[in-house]
Structure formats: C-alpha cells, structure tokens
Amino acid sequence: MNAIAQTQPARIVRKVRGMPTSDGAGVKLTRVIGGPELPDLDPFLLLDEFGTDKAEDYIAGFPAHPHRGFETVTYMLDGRMRHKDNHGNEGLLTSGAVQWMTAGRGLVHSEMPEQDSGRMRGFQLWVNLPAKDKMTAPKYQEFAPEKIPVAQPKPGVSVKVIAGAVGDVAGPIAQPATDPVYLDIALDAGAAWEYALPEGHNAFLYAYEGTATVGEGDDGRTLETRELAVLGGGPSLSLRAGAQPARVILVAGRPIGEPVMRYGPFVMNTKQELMQAFVDFQEGRF
Known part of the structure; x- marks a missing residue:
C-alpha cells in the first residue's frame, strides 16, 4: 500500500487554521x-x-450527550478520559490510547477526565457513515497504547499506525465503509519520508508540533504548527521536517458521496431522518 510507484505527487491544495471554541461543559479546544472555513472533507x-496544562480548561469534560449516524475517533496524546454509555459500556x-466508536442508530455517552491537574491533549475526529450503515448497532474499537503498532520505515522516522498500513505494519482499526x-x-529534524496514499481517498495532514514541508524542491509547501493541509494531486506523498522535529497526523478516507443532513450530534441523509433522530432520542429509544 505504501510502496511509491511512478505516480503524481501529492500537494497541498488548501491550508486551514483551527478556530478556538468550546464544547461539552465548556472544554476549550481548537x-x-x-x-x-472547512465545514467537512468527505467522509x-x-x-x-x-491540549492544555490548565485543569480548568478540561475538568468539566463532556457530560452525557447523544450521537447517531456517524463515528467518533478519540486519540489521547496525554491524560486520561473515562467514557461511559447508556448500553453499559465503560472504559x-x-x-x-485510541477509541473508534460507531454510534450507528444511537447511544448516549459521556467522556470525563480522570485527573484534576497536568496535561490533557489529543484529537477527536468525526467520520461519516454511509446510509446503509447509519442505523447499525453501536460498537467500539478501543485499543490501549501498547496495542497501537509503531513502524520505523527509515532512520529518523517513526509512525504510529492507528488505521491503514506502513509496509508490513498494519493498524488495528478496520472500517470497510x-x-x-x-x-x-514523528520526524526528526530534517528527516524525510514518502508514503503512497490510497487512490481516490480524501486526505489531510495536521501539524501539531514543529513544521513540515509537503512536496519536493520548488513544489514544496510548508505546513506550520497547528495548520491543516488538504491534500490533492496524486497519491505519492513526500514529507520532510524542518529545522526542528515535527509531529503530524495523516488521515485519509474513501469519500461517501451522499447527501449530509446534520444538526449537533446527529448526522443523517435527509431532513426527515434528522427529525426522526430527535424524536427517537426524546422518547428514549437510543
């Protein structure tokens, strides 16, 4: 999957900076x-x-709230988060650690910090589901840090493989849709790496430590800390760290190409389905 063929290089077609906001019971995030600026990137x-060292920015957490019709992916870099749902699941x-939760037809869950000081840092990604899977039974794919394999494709390059593959190292997460x-x-200062993205996937990079250049020579564009790059062009991704070590996440997925009707914690295909989600939640059918 990641052997570089004679293909067109991937390039940055758009760069986006996040906006400060809050969610849950006032948790500060970006x-x-x-x-x-970027409402979505199918799927x-x-x-x-x-990411903060201030407990007051995260201690209130994300009390019980519903989801239907999509998946949430929580990747913890630092800190501890307890999750519970109304189906009796807890962890x-x-x-x-990584949790890939398929909300499917609906659940109500909470995510609460289990610390009152120190660093809390990580990412939450929402991934859409196709219409045929939106009303499936909820499920979890949850993996402790020791279950996330690490590939070292060349000196100065280390890759935690959550989903997909790097050489013979495959991530534990599977989602056929x-x-x-x-x-x-993780790239040491000046280290470079090439990776072949799956053709037809939408992909982005997000630099959360240091800077990295996408592309070679005059075609290279720099991705600064806390910038997201939407990738386009071909599947052959060339990545190089700047003068300091860099950490970036690379995420790609097959686009679904269906209508999206979303409001808050519900993501469906039609307005009628969205209204039904509210009725089902209010009547306790999640």
Missing part, C-alpha cells in the same frame, strides 16, 4: 474541520484538537 465531519482512555488511514508521524 476546531479545525467543522467550522466555517470527515469534524476534527478537534484539545478508560490513557495516554496513547471508508477504508481509513490514520497515522501519527
């Missing part, structure tokens, strides 16, 4: 996808980065 509906996400790639890439 919304990168899902705001006015991705939302990307939030949260603790620790530093480096969108065939996702989710990589956390």
Whole structure:
C-alpha cells in the first residue's frame, strides 16, 4: 500500500487554521474541520484538537450527550478520559490510547477526565457513515497504547499506525465503509519520508508540533504548527521536517458521496431522518 510507484505527487491544495471554541461543559479546544472555513472533507465531519496544562480548561469534560449516524475517533496524546454509555459500556482512555466508536442508530455517552491537574491533549475526529450503515448497532474499537503498532520505515522516522498500513505494519482499526488511514508521524529534524496514499481517498495532514514541508524542491509547501493541509494531486506523498522535529497526523478516507443532513450530534441523509433522530432520542429509544 505504501510502496511509491511512478505516480503524481501529492500537494497541498488548501491550508486551514483551527478556530478556538468550546464544547461539552465548556472544554476549550481548537476546531479545525467543522467550522466555517472547512465545514467537512468527505467522509470527515469534524476534527478537534484539545491540549492544555490548565485543569480548568478540561475538568468539566463532556457530560452525557447523544450521537447517531456517524463515528467518533478519540486519540489521547496525554491524560486520561473515562467514557461511559447508556448500553453499559465503560472504559478508560490513557495516554496513547485510541477509541473508534460507531454510534450507528444511537447511544448516549459521556467522556470525563480522570485527573484534576497536568496535561490533557489529543484529537477527536468525526467520520461519516454511509446510509446503509447509519442505523447499525453501536460498537467500539478501543485499543490501549501498547496495542497501537509503531513502524520505523527509515532512520529518523517513526509512525504510529492507528488505521491503514506502513509496509508490513498494519493498524488495528478496520472500517470497510471508508477504508481509513490514520497515522501519527514523528520526524526528526530534517528527516524525510514518502508514503503512497490510497487512490481516490480524501486526505489531510495536521501539524501539531514543529513544521513540515509537503512536496519536493520548488513544489514544496510548508505546513506550520497547528495548520491543516488538504491534500490533492496524486497519491505519492513526500514529507520532510524542518529545522526542528515535527509531529503530524495523516488521515485519509474513501469519500461517501451522499447527501449530509446534520444538526449537533446527529448526522443523517435527509431532513426527515434528522427529525426522526430527535424524536427517537426524546422518547428514549437510543
């Protein structure tokens, strides 16, 4: 999947900076996808980065709230988050853990910090589901940090493989509907790496530490810290860190190409389905 063929290079077609916002019971975060500048990138509906050393920015957490019709992906870089839902599921996400939750036909869950000091840092991604899967039974794919494999494709490059594959190293997450790639890439200063994206997927990079250049020579464009790059062109991605080490996430997925009708925690295909989601939630059918 990641052997570089004679293909067109990937390039940055658009750069986006996130907007400060709050969610849950006032948790401060940066919304990168899902705001006015980039409402979505099929199949991705939302990307939030949260990261602070101030407990008052996160301690209130995300009390019980509903979801229907899509998936949430929580990747913890630092800190601990306890999740519970109304189906009896409960677990603790620790530093480096990943939870891929398929809300399907509906559930009510909470995500609450299990610390009152120190650093809380990570990402939450929302991934759409096709119409045929929107009313499936809810399920979780949850993996502790030791279950997330790390590939070292060359000196100075380390890749946590959450979904997709790097060489023979495959991530534990599987979702046939969108065939996702989710990589956390660490580059030493000046280190470079090439990766072949799945053809036809929509893809983005987000730099959360340091800077990185996408492309070679005169075609290269720099991605600054806390910038998101929407990728286009071909599937051959060339990535190089700047003068300091860099950390970026690379996310890609097969577009669904269906109408999206969304409001708050519900994402359906039609207005009627969206209204039905509110009725079902209010009548306790989640």
